[in-house]
Amino acid sequence: MPKISVCYSPASYSLFAETDQVVVVVDILRATSAMVTAFYHGVENIIPVATVEEARDYKARGYLAAAERDGMVLEGFEIGNSPFCYMGEDVKNKTIVITTTNGTKAINVAKNDSSSILIGSFLNLNYLAEHLNELQKNVLVLCAGWKDKFNLEDTLFAGALSEVLIHKFNFESDCDSAIAGMHLYHLAKNDLNKFLENSSHRKRLKKLELEQDIEYCLTLDICPVIPYLHHNELKKLKQCVLKPL
Amino acid sequence: MPKISVCYSPASYSLFAETDQVVVVVDILRATSAMVTAFYHGVENIIPVATVEEARDYKARGYLAAAERDGMVLEGFEIGNSPFCYMGEDVKNKTIVITTTNGTKAINVAKNDSSSILIGSFLNLNYLAEHLNELQKNVLVLCAGWKDKFNLEDTLFAGALSEVLIHKFNFESDCDSAIAGMHLYHLAKNDLNKFLENSSHRKRLKKLELEQDIEYCLTLDICPVIPYLHHNELKKLKQCVLKPL
Numbered sequence: 001m002p003k004i005s006v007c008y009s010p011a012s013y014s015l016f017a018e019t020d021q022v023v024v025v026v027d028i029l030r031a032t033s034a035m036v037t038a039f040y041h042g043v044e045n046i047i048p049v050a051t052v053e054e055a056r057d058y059k060a061r062g063y064l065a066a067a068e069r070d071g072m073v074l075e076g077f078e079i080g081n082s083p084f085c086y087m088g089e090d091v092k093n094k095t096i097v098i099t100t101t102n103g104t105k106a107i108n109v110a111k112n113d114s115s116s117i118l119i120g121s122f123l124n125l126n127y128l129a130e131h132l133n134e135l136q137k138n139v140l141v142l143c144a145g146w147k148d149k150f151n152l153e154d155t156l157f158a159g160a161l162s163e164v165l166i167h168k169f170n171f172e173s174d175c176d177s178a179i180a181g182m183h184l185y186h187l188a189k190n191d192l193n194k195f196l197e198n199s200s201h202r203k204r205l206k207k208l209e210l211e212q213d214i215e216y217c218l219t220l221d222i223c224p225v226i227p228y229l230h231h232n233e234l235k236k237l238k239q240c241v242l243k244p245l
Numbered sequence: 246m247p248k249i250s251v252c253y254s255p256a257s258y259s260l261f262a263e264t265d266q267v268v269v270v271v272d273i274l275r276a277t278s279a280m281v282t283a284f285y286h287g288v289e290n291i292i293p294v295a296t297v298e299e300a301r302d303y304k305a306r307g308y309l310a311a312a313e314r315d316g317m318v319l320e321g322f323e324i325g326n327s328p329f330c331y332m333g334e335d336v337k338n339k340t341i342v343i344t345t346t347n348g349t350k351a352i353n354v355a356k357n358d359s360s361s362i363l364i365g366s367f368l369n370l371n372y373l374a375e376h377l378n379e380l381q382k383n384v385l386v387l388c389a390g391w392k393d394k395f396n397l398e399d400t401l402f403a404g405a406l407s408e409v410l411i412h413k414f415n416f417e418s419d420c421d422s423a424i425a426g427m428h429l430y431h432l433a434k435n436d437l438n439k440f441l442e443n444s445s446h447r448k449r450l451k452k453l454e455l456e457q458d459i460e461y462c463l464t465l466d467i468c469p470v471i472p473y474l475h476h477n478e479l480k481k482l483k484q485c486v487l488k489p490l
Contacts, residue, residue: 008395012256015393148260150253152421176397176445183432184425200421 004139004165006158006177010109011148022137023110024120027144028153029201030081031103033121033217038086039236040223045095046234048104058097065097071208082213102144110142119227126221133169152199159185192218249384249410251403251422255354256393267382268355269365272389273398274446275326276348278366278462283331284481285468290340291479293349303342310342316453327458347389364472371466374409397444404430437463
């Protein structure tokens with residue numbers, strides 16, 4: 001049986017790195033939610049870069065580039081990581097370069113070994129679970145966290161994915177962080193937004209008046225796409241069909 | 246208002262290090278539970294060392310020395326980290342040198358800055374909370390975890406201590422790991438042992454037939470002592486009186 005593990009921070013990734021496992025990178029508020037949204041709305045490629053300098057270089061070379069730090073769009077860029085920036089005609093069929101506080105860092109941490117990397121969010125959760133079940137490989141959920149610290153929203157996603165993989169698809173787990181995530185998701189699932197009311201990043205975004213973003217990012221299964229990393233670029237898997245639950 | 250934060254792994258300590266905060270080191274199964282027990286039963290000093298070599302050196306110089314790795318007593322040592330080894334006449338008034346898989350490592354990680362270090366466990370939880378309230382300083386719970394990974398039992402303790410400090414003594418928290426710990430403790434508190442049934446380290450210890458140790462380590466407030474680190478040695482605070490809850 002394949003197993004599922006959960007890593008709460010990019011800084012701890014080396015403790016969980018294994019060859020031939022599938023790494024699901026998640027940054028619920030908001031990087032990976034924005035990426036999933038972008039592909040669903042027709043973006044062709046996403047190039048995730050770790051630093052603002054890299055994003056600036058790409059921009060100077062004519063790329064559409066997005067940069068977010070601490071919840072805000074950086075000066076010199078038009079877009080950050082609000083999913084609502086990735087729904088329009090202006091991004092359709094484009095390649096977008098993205099750098100964010102935590103999400104793109106997590107992708108870059110994981111890509112230095114031979115694992116396959118997929119992008120997760122509540123928006124594509126059950127599509128992703130179906131696909132992981134088809135692969136039948138060990139899965140690691142890599143939470144982007146907040147500046148290398150644990151955060152609640154990524155943990156809830158990790159718990160939700162663990163629950164589906166373990167209870168629906170018979171995956172195994174010997175990982176305390178997966179167990180904790182499942183307990184927390186069980187407590188939270190009837191109203192994720194309310195559960196997160198006291199969480200640190202939700203408060204941070206609330207100050208920035210991003211309630212609509214939060215509500216959207218906590219919605220289940222509205223984007224039937226699975227982004228994956230291929231030679232430093234994110235693309236979407238060709239087929240993605242959700243079987244009846 | 247002082248605040249409480251929780252760090253799930255010694256490897257993440259630097260993200261939480263602050264001058265003038267009190268660090269509570271916890272390794273429920275079993276290092277810090279054994280240390281609290283030892284002081285309650287009359288041990289005079291404990292010298293926590295990070296490596297087996299250091300423990301061997303002390304032993305060669307005539308010290309009583311304890312060494313545990315992966316749940317087992319190491320060859321050449323008579324005692325490991327079972328609390329029941331620290332209750333007899335043979336340890337009374339003695340100085341004991343201890344090295345364990347996770348607990349002593351956490352102490353050594355934290356002692357490299359100027360924070361005060363206290364030793365926590367369920368056995369002295371409310372005594373500790375009272376003392377922290379008297380100090381009125383920021384508190385960091387440093388979970389020893391398992392080989393730098395998150396574990397459930399230390400997180401439950403962190404949640405229990407956070408709950409008392411926040412709800413009884415008006416401490417504040419902006420820390421997602423403290424919030425998660427409180428949720429998990431709330432789910433677990435009626436039967437900690439049952440809640441931990443699937444946890445990784447409880448399974449590990451069960452294989453070694455240490456059920457009695459686990460049951461003991463999950464008992465609340467039976468040891469009215471607070472060990473603290475002073476010049477690389479643990480000693481117990483002179484006074485420790487539990488006020489009515």
